[in-house]
Amino acid sequence: MTIKLGFVGTGTIANSHLVNLKEMPGVSVTAFCDLQLERAEAAAREWTSAKAYRKMDDMLDDQKLDGLYICVPPMAHGELEMSAIERGIPFLVEKPVGLDMEQARKLASKIKEKDLTTAVGYQWRYRDAAVKARELLQERKLGMALGYRMSGLPATPWWRRMNMSGGQFVEMTTHIVDLLIYLCGEVEEVYAAFGLRVKQEEVDNIDIPDVGTVSMKLRSGAVATISNTCMLPFGHKIGLDLYTNQGVISITPTGMSNRSVRGTEEFTCRNKGGLPEDEAFLHAIRTGDRSRILSQYEDALHTLDVTLAANESASTGSPVKLG
Numbered sequence: 001m002t003i004k005l006g007f008v009g010t011g012t013i014a015n016s017h018l019v020n021l022k023e024m025p026g027v028s029v030t031a032f033c034d035l036q037l038e039r040a041e042a043a044a045r046e047w048t049s050a051k052a053y054r055k056m057d058d059m060l061d062d063q064k065l066d067g068l069y070i071c072v073p074p075m076a077h078g079e080l081e082m083s084a085i086e087r088g089i090p091f092l093v094e095k096p097v098g099l100d101m102e103q104a105r106k107l108a109s110k111i112k113e114k115d116l117t118t119a120v121g122y123q124w125r126y127r128d129a130a131v132k133a134r135e136l137l138q139e140r141k142l143g144m145a146l147g148y149r150m151s152g153l154p155a156t157p158w159w160r161r162m163n164m165s166g167g168q169f170v171e172m173t174t175h176i177v178d179l180l181i182y183l184c185g186e187v188e189e190v191y192a193a194f195g196l197r198v199k200q201e202e203v204d205n206i207d208i209p210d211v212g213t214v215s216m217k218l219r220s221g222a223v224a225t226i227s228n229t230c231m232l233p234f235g236h237k238i239g240l241d242l243y244t245n246q247g248v249i250s251i252t253p254t255g256m257s258n259r260s261v262r263g264t265e266e267f268t269c270r271n272k273g274g275l276p277e278d279e280a281f282l283h284a285i286r287t288g289d290r291s292r293i294l295s296q297y298e299d300a301l302h303t304l305d306v307t308l309a310a311n312e313s314a315s316t317g318s319p320v321k322l323g
Contacts (some may be wrong), residue, residue, distance in 0.1 A: 003285055006031035006063065008056050008080055009071035010043040013094050013121070017069055018043070020278045027282065033059045056080055065089055067285045074099050074171055075164045078107070085110045090117035092281045096174050097300045099166045101308055108298050117290055118297040119281040123273030124179045125294040126280070129256035132267055133183055133242065133249050136258060140244035142184055147226035149173040150236040153199055153210070160199075160206040162311075167194075167208040170307040173228040178295070178303040179240050179251065180216075180224055187224075187306045189217040189321050194314035198231040214310045 003026060007014050010032055021027050033053040034040035040052035053059040060083065068084050068091040070077075077098040084091045085107065097120060098104045111118055124130055149172055158164040165171040169192075181187065194209035210231040216224045226240075239252040247260035255268040280292035290296065302322075309320040 001286060002026050002028050003066045003282055004064070005029045005067050005069065006033065006059055006065045007043065007069045007071060008033045008059075009069075009076075009094075010034045010039045011071060014043070014069065014071035016274055017071070017092075017278055018046070020275050024278070024282065031059045031063050031065065057083055060084075060087055060089070067091065067281070070094065073158050073164060074166050075158070078103050081107050082110065085114055085116060088114060088116065090281075090285050092119040092121065092278075093297070094121040095178070095300065096166065096170055096304050096307065097297065098304065099163075099170070099308070101301075101305055104301055104304055108301055111297050117281075117284045117288075117293075119277070119284070119293045120295040120297060120300040121277065122175065122178045122182075122295040122300065122303070123277050124175050124251075125182050126271070126273035126276040127269050128271060129251050129267060129269050130179065130182065130273075132256055132258075133251055136249055137183060137242070137244070140246045142220065142222045142242060142244050144222055144243045145180055145184055145224040145240060146243075147173075147176040147180060147224065147240045148237045149176055149226070149228040150232060150238070151228075151230055152232050152234060153203065153230045157205070160203060160208055162207050165208065166307070167212075167311060168210075168228050168230050169194075169212055169214060169226075169310050170304075172230075173226060174303060174307050176226055176228075176238070176240055177306050178300070180226065181303055181306070182294070183240075183242065184218055184220065184222060184224070186219045186302055187216045187322060188219050189319055190306060190309040190313050191215045191319040192310040192314040194311075209314070212310075212314065214313075216306070 032040040032043040037054045044050035044052040070093040192214040194212035199210040211229045213227040242249040250257045258265040284290045313320045
């Protein structure tokens with residue numbers, strides 16, 4: 001069975017999926033959609049008989065697709081997913097799944113009604129470092145976690161506007177929040193402090209915070225703090241440190257370390273998560289078996305809820321309890 005796929009959005013994250021799909025047998029990408037038609041046309045030229053479209057509904061009317069990749073900025077979510085749901089087309093959507101919890105919950109309800117296969121692009125869940133960390137945590141008691149996303153400001157204009165990206169904690173640090181939830185359980189309460197310290201002097205039309213820290217109470221009783229900045233002139237630190245009764249587990253983009261009284265064990269990541277994520281989605285389309293999908297749409301709701309609650313807390317100055 002050859003799986004026919006379509007892409008909505010043809011930016012950097014779409015290209016990372018396309019690199020993986022090129023190497024997979026029995027996969028054909030036949031349709032590309034982008035508001036900038038020339039970008040869709042350029043992507044289509046890389047695949048035999050693929051066509052380019054400006055509107056997703058035109059693409060879905062013209063082609064019978066087995067699956068869809070939705071790789072658009074945060075503010076563009078909603079109608080695209082609903083069109084896929086109404087047509088019963090399985091889709092993988094990139095994170096975050098939106099900027100509006102009510103809208104996301106409505107989509108999740110429709111997905112459940114249709115019993116539709118979905119996946120969300122939280123690649124860190126698929127890394128072998130995360131797999132190893134979950135194994136270690138089964139025999140340990142977590143006390144606290146510290147997470148980091150310290151980097152520079154992306155050049156993308158929409159990224160620097162709160163009403164388009166949701167800010168760094170929602171759009172970028174969401175990966176660290178999701179990893180915390182995946183490894184340590186759900187968050188019950190959030191308290192955040194954000195600031196715009198530097199970038200308003202250097203960049204026009206920016207209103208997102210360039211520094212922030214978010215403290216969380218987890219349902220388990222553990223506590224966590226995740227901090228981020230986009231004011232640096234270079235990338236600095238990304239990862240999650242887990243403090244347990246038997247030592248410290250540290251996860252980074254390249255691997256994991258396990259420090260205990262016996263010393264420190266180092267594990268190097270053999271994968272960055274993208275390939276097994278795509279393989280799990282395609283396996284589910286082929287077989288109906290969703291067990292390999294580690295983040296379905298409903299799983300991503302809690303991650304979005306936590307990050308939007310952080311924005312609310314930073315704005316009001318008060319803690320936010322999650323329902």
